[in-house]
Amino acid sequence: MTSSESETWQPKPPELLPPWHTPEREKLQEQARRFAMDEVLPVANELDPQKGEIPASLLSRLAELGYFGITVPAEQGGLGLGVFEYCMVSEELARAWMSTASILARSQGLGTAVLDAERRHDLLARSARGDWIGAIALSEPDAGSDLAGVSTRAVLDGDVWVVTGHKRWCGNAKAADFIQVLVRERDPEEGESRSAGLVNLLLEKERGQFPEGLSGYPIDKVGYHGFLTWDLQFDGVRIPKDNVIDQAKAAREDSDEEGEAAEQAGFAEAQKFLNTARVHTAARAVGLARAALEDSILYLQEREQFGHPIADFQALRFNVAEMAAQIEQSRAFYRQVAHLLDLGLPCAKEASMVKLEATEMSVRVTNQAMQLHGGNGYTTERQVERHWRDARLTTIFEGTSEIQKRIISDRLLPRSPLA
Template structure:
């Protein structure tokens, strides 16, 4: 199963976008899906060769401007590719975000910074994000990790949590409170400080352990401890996003594309589960006939397909609005919320159609199910999205603390 208007130029799907989608779909079918089916059950990491292959296809530079070595395309094309990759392995769909919009936080200045961005577009210079902390999740204003000035360096001390690809990345974006530099309002001033390091290891002065996840395999997610980590202070004239202050706001602004990306990943997971359920239902024989003949199964599949397509059409609209500069926060929250909730329902129904076989690692549907559950949590939980949507419709509660 693919798009409802498979291969035809209609609505948002131009010839160029169909070509991009089909290229990604080809890669998933021939290379990514077989590798995911092999590595995910044993919790193996994505090989460097896979990342380089995705870099050669341009997946890391979709939204990076052409003059910086990217494709210069938009959120629509980025999410189009993300859906296809998530159909194979959500972790592969996620790693492309370590390039793309990540170019805005690349450290350095001048030609040296531009060269790093060109490498990023090739998948050869990637970032990781250290925003959350053990006691801080969606409310980033509660961060305690501090950066203090010491001559021409920042000195970072504190704990971070949920930092995926901390080991493999070339730099880590660390959200910090700037010690002794409060805003005029009295609130603590924050900044996103990029910490460069060799790929394959943690920065000097940083220790950590992988978090034991129930899914999202293919790479490690870390708990980190920064202990007097020294980072050269760079000029704010050419500084990356969020460097000069307002780190929490910069992190929030970056969530617009991130939430659309999560919606695309959710749709890809749900589509993968749906396609697998259709194939299994046609093949599985019970009571002398394929279970695809039973009305209960047919109605499940009809509902699942409708939900996937509804989420995709909402995503296409939101991406078009993002690219036109018209997207409102409520739109990105709506599509993230709707698609993530849909993905958990659809993947769960797909597993049910597989019966006992679905509750094994012999079928990819269990991977889609586990990973779909995560989409309701990261990039802002479903409850955070509901709060944003409700606030836009009703105004904020009189007493926010009553929520």
């Protein structure tokens, strides 16, 4: 029996449905679940052991279902839905292959926050169609969690930026339609924060190619296969002067408000982008943990020792109960925070909390699932080792667990002047 034959989930009776349940969301979830198990999982089982990339045919299916534009407004061809639906679909996809849930984050209007409103709307339409899938080059060998330490330089030469520097951990870089690059335009002046002088530039490119001046090599990862993660060298890469990404300014351009209200709208949009990324990671972590649980339930019924399926042994049954409870808790938490984001409420602390809790939970649950599989769990014959490898990364990317703890504690405890 394979995990594609498992289906432990059943619709809840109406009296047990959460307050954010709607028939439309239930239909979207069921569609995503069928697609993940019937179409994504077989591809993952074939390609992940080969460290293969998501095939173009699967990207086309994601686009056909509208998943690249879940949060893109309907007038630009998107589904016009919220963070809640985006994370809900991502959980289902991650249950089959985390990379398919992750590739969604490289669309959803990413790389469209240019200041030319007409061009911005065109890019949003491309994003919704799956024709505008990108990559983000933030980190450097000496600047990861501390992005204020970015040293990649952009010098304005007439009507182009000339970019020189070294970026690392740039997923999907070569296969992307664009790369959003964090660069330093100038050094901070006295009295300014260390992040002063940083700017995001939009590097447009052809899929499967690097433009002149850009080179790199794929980093050999333990897991998280499906797309390549790159170490990049920028050696005089030229980017048009107007290709500046500013989430906050773009939001103000689209706002009907003026003055301080428009500034607040722009800041809120930029903050929501960061919080959404954290909740999206929590949803992916829940999907991975659920995969490990469902595979374990099947295995415990299949494997016999001492004349009984090992599912009969109380110690193992209690492990399953604990795993299931932890998953349900993290799912409820990420949906609550997604709901707050869709309401436009401030929840930076809660977004960091759910990212911290869900990803650490996923590591615990996938590790326990490997233990329940015994020696078989430490082979590539079972999918549980893939869930474990991918879950381990969720505590690192999109801000490590330690960074999330810092964000949370800074909002709970004021720092002394000497700190």
